[in-house]
Amino acid sequence: MAENKKYKLSKRDRLNVAWRSQFLQASWNFERMQNIGWAYAMIPALRKLYSSKEDRAQGLKRHLEFFNTHPYLASPILGVTLTLEEERAAGKEIDNAAIQGVKIGMMGPLAGVGDPIFWATVRPVLGAFAASLALGENWLGPIIFFLVWNLIRMAFLWYTQELGYVQGGNITENLSGGLMQKLTQGASVLGMFIMGILVPRWTTMNFALPLSSVNLQEGEYIDFDGIAQMANEGALTGDFLQGVVQDIQNGVSTSPVEVTTLQNTLDTLLPGIGPLLLTLACVWLLRKKVSPITIIFGLFVIGILGFVLKIFA
């Protein structure tokens, strides 16, 4: 079988592989992880390249070996492997070890690129933005999240697979070299910046512990009882109400007792200091290998104790 005519995979074949690569993790198992998913994605190519039962069985066996990477970064690896399979089917000397070597060699570094970019930056940033819209009862939140994410993802799957297919082995150098490092670093800069904003803005933490309470003099607060009395007597005028609203807008207290809570004091010191310290404590605990679930339960315990002791509200 030395002089086989070379079959080129058509664009349709490659699109088929790209579509199937979306199901890479369907049968994720603790033994060989994404192995069946990988074979599943390769099947359209194997079907075109090999016709005998024996060749097909060998092809399947070759692609059912251990494989695991970031699901989207499997695409460039698939692209390279498609090229290798094409050449092998044409009679070139490419043994199983070479194909497995390419897969294993690429999956580690590429997973290290995909996790920080997709899971740690794009999804949290997009998710946080969408959540802020949703909390304002704006339906654009989920719609933008879904459309933008899938647009980025599908474009990434297809174009990196094509890149791998066209460039073959050279891609490893390209992806693990300068380009990907720049992308990762740039994404991390954006991600850290946005996290710095989210921490103080969206952590709900209210130290309701009263530090001082002062009884205000008459005239320093809005006397609602007085207003109610005027209204009952029919003496309330529009001008008077307008004056009251203006007083409220100017920050005149609405209750006769002015309470200063710990939160008020912290806010004058540095807004968001509480959430900042909490987040840094979590970072520290995670680095000490404390599991996130343990931390979450710990925080619930602190929340309950703080609520009962009236430190938090």
Place this chain on the structure above:
Amino acid sequence: MEFISIILVLLIAFIAGVEGILDEFQFHQPIVACSLVGLATGNPTEGLLLGGSLQLIALGWMNIGAAVAPDAALASIASAILVTMRGASVTDGIALAIPLAIAGQVLTIFVRTITVAAAHAADQKATEGSFRAVEFYHLGSLVLQGLRIAIPAALILSVPAEYVTDALNAIPAWLTGGLAVGGGFIVAVGYAMVINMMATPKLWLFFALGFALAAVSELNLIAMGIIGVVLALLYIQFAPEFNQGGGGGGNSGGGDPLDDILNDY
């Protein structure tokens, strides 16, 4: 109407379970899943609000390597059912989401373990060169992952509404109040997980800058996003690790496509 709602919710639950393992379309993310359940049950606003709140909590839940994260799919679907169909409040839903996420995590580990059998069955059929059989075991495993969410959802749906409200009302005030306070804190864990993934000593500078700018409430997230992208592009251009050997020559011009794009800015 009720019947159609239940069918739709079970369908959404199945798709969320499928996506929880695939991690592609993101149907299992709270902001999508809870909103869909809200729409299907005729309480869209509650679903949307719950989805937004849970999304913030789940920001840092990611499957890395072989590690399995808390399960956003079961948390979103089950608490969305309780909120939109069983009269639980959004705050209750948030507090319930955490134990549900852990239950879902256990379930997905269970399914990922039994699919080892699928891998061996596929090996067997591969020796016969049967593409069909390999595809069957692959997609069959996916169905199991879908049922992993659809079955618990059906169980919750089969509990009468008054039991759920009674149970919720039986929770003492100190516990609900405390859980609400704790629920406000736990987004910090998600932030910390995301930060831990990215942080290097240099990058903490950008965190500090973001923290300081957060106090400027006139800057909304879109403006912040623009500032962040500008910072990132400037960083890539000027950071010494990307400019090695460019002592006098400026751009290296090594045929690096992103380099060329970035230099055009």
